[in-house]
Amino acid sequence: MIKRIFVLLAILGLILMFLPFLRDFDFHEELGELSSQYVEGSVNDLNTQNVVTAVIVTYRGLDTLGEVTVLFLATAGVGFLLRKKKTSKKSRKSSELLQTGSQFLFVLIILTGVYIFTHGHLTPGGGFQGGVLITTAFLLLILTDTNLKINHRILLFVESFSGAFYVIIGLLGVLLIGMNSFLDPAILSLGNFGKLLSAGAIPLIYSLIGLKVGSELTAIIDRMGGE
Amino acid sequence: MISIIIIVLGIIMIIAAFLAIRLKNLLAAIISAGVISLLASVIYLMLAAPDVAMTEAAIGSGLTTIIFIFTLKKIKKGDLDD
Amino acid sequence: MIFALILGFLLLIIGIYGMLTQKNLIKIIIGFSIVDTGVHIIIVSIGYLRGKTAPIIDAGVDIKNAVNSVVDPIPSALVLTAIVIGLAVTALMLSYVIKLYQKNKSLSIDDYQELKW
Numbered sequence: 001m002i003k004r005i006f007v008l009l010a011i012l013g014l015i016l017m018f019l020p021f022l023r024d025f026d027f028h029e030e031l032g033e034l035s036s037q038y039v040e041g042s043v044n045d046l047n048t049q050n051v052v053t054a055v056i057v058t059y060r061g062l063d064t065l066g067e068v069t070v071l072f073l074a075t076a077g078v079g080f081l082l083r084k085k086k087t088s089k090k091s092r093k094s095s096e097l098l099q100t101g102s103q104f105l106f107v108l109i110i111l112t113g114v115y116i117f118t119h120g121h122l123t124p125g126g127g128f129q130g131g132v133l134i135t136t137a138f139l140l141l142i143l144t145d146t147n148l149k150i151n152h153r154i155l156l157f158v159e160s161f162s163g164a165f166y167v168i169i170g171l172l173g174v175l176l177i178g179m180n181s182f183l184d185p186a187i188l189s190l191g192n193f194g195k196l197l198s199a200g201a202i203p204l205i206y207s208l209i210g211l212k213v214g215s216e217l218t219a220i221i222d223r224m225g226g227e
Numbered sequence: 228m229i230s231i232i233i234i235v236l237g238i239i240m241i242i243a244a245f246l247a248i249r250l251k252n253l254l255a256a257i258i259s260a261g262v263i264s265l266l267a268s269v270i271y272l273m274l275a276a277p278d279v280a281m282t283e284a285a286i287g288s289g290l291t292t293i294i295f296i297f298t299l300k301k302i303k304k305g306d307l308d309d
Numbered sequence: 310m311i312f313a314l315i316l317g318f319l320l321l322i323i324g325i326y327g328m329l330t331q332k333n334l335i336k337i338i339i340g341f342s343i344v345d346t347g348v349h350i351i352i353v354s355i356g357y358l359r360g361k362t363a364p365i366i367d368a369g370v371d372i373k374n375a376v377n378s379v380v381d382p383i384p385s386a387l388v389l390t391a392i393v394i395g396l397a398v399t400a401l402m403l404s405y406v407i408k409l410y411q412k413n414k415s416l417s418i419d420d421y422q423e424l425k426w
Binding site: 256302 | 315327336342343350354356364365384392393399403406410416
């Protein structure tokens with residue numbers, strides 16, 4: 001009884017804390033100064049159509065590096081906690097219709113994922129979305145094929161290769177351009193506005209991020225759900 | 228027009244949030260949480276952020292629901308309790 | 310707009326109420342996920358400007374005048390990262406729940422009182 005009164009008081013206190021924020025909030029009518037600098041820089045300097053991609057990969061590249069590190073830590077934690085014991089139960093094979101259909105769909109979903117993260121600078125999308133789509137394709141295979149064993153060495157190799165290469169590309173920016181350009185996409189040619197091979201190293205960096213996120217999330221899902 | 232859609236979806240989301248916390252059946256609570264993420268993805272599209280909408284639709288109502296259901300499966304295999 | 314902001318705060322408060330009062334471990338984690346979604350809606354709704362379009366400059370948006378016709382791109386970039394990290398943290402929490410259940414065979418938080426003094 002006392003506990004309920006305390007909980008209600010805490011919730012009331014929270015509402016009272018948020019109320020001045022809601023009352024005096026004035027919505028802007030035009031872009032602030034930092035945002036207009038990013039939009040103009042993305043059009044003029046970087047030749048990228050998708051401004052959010054330019055912000056994530058170039059202007060806030062160090063935050064993306066930190067996020068990739070946090071994902072790696074979470075995957076390592078899950079892999080450590082849920083070690084696989086040796087199970088020797090062979091469950092019943094699923095029907096042929098299900099297996100054939102899911103294998104066909106697996107290829108299509110991976111193709112969509114690869115399309116989304118290579119065109120990340122032209123259309124809405126990018127590395128994170130494409131990586132999650134690749135994980136969904138593997139999830140489909142895990143759910144329908146009961147005797148599937150995903151080779152964790154290949155996942156390990158893909159993930160470490162993409163992570164290491166991402167940092168190497170960042171260091172190449174420092175080597176080739178100057179001291180202030182870690183993760184600068186101008187190391188490759190900038191190209192025309194709106195073509196696939198434009199915007200410097202941004203498609204390459206985003207593809208690597210997409211592969212890394214996809215393989216890490218697949219490792220998490222396989223540990224938690226696979227037999 | 229946009230405001231009306233956001234109000235209607237918001238009311239459904241709040242009802243789903245209450246249900247997700249109060250229901251006794253764990254499977255129904257998990258599916259209500261998935262419905263919240265799905266409607267949030269539509270609201271992100273209304274607020275002119277298509278990248279965030281794509282990510283939330285794939286992660287929130289796909290992978291998060293699946294991770295919860297895998298946890299339930301691993302728990303129920305060991306014991307027949309709730 | 311103001312409705313999305315109020316919706317975000319309501320989800321935040323319902324999530325915190327759920328985390329404080331429920332006893333089942335999985336319900337607490339569901340409450341955490343609802344708090345996550347609410348905070349993301351708040352952040353994205355701050356960057357919305359009335360009448361402008363998405364920050365992708367393709368054939369539909371005038372290039373020379375792009376600054377006056379797109380929405381703020383910075384909150385979208387922040388929330389994109391935050392959603393993926395939220396998923397990773399939820400997966401880690403759920404694997405802890407599995408290990409705790411294997412030890413004590415109970416999903417209620419009243420049975421895990423070893424750290425209380």
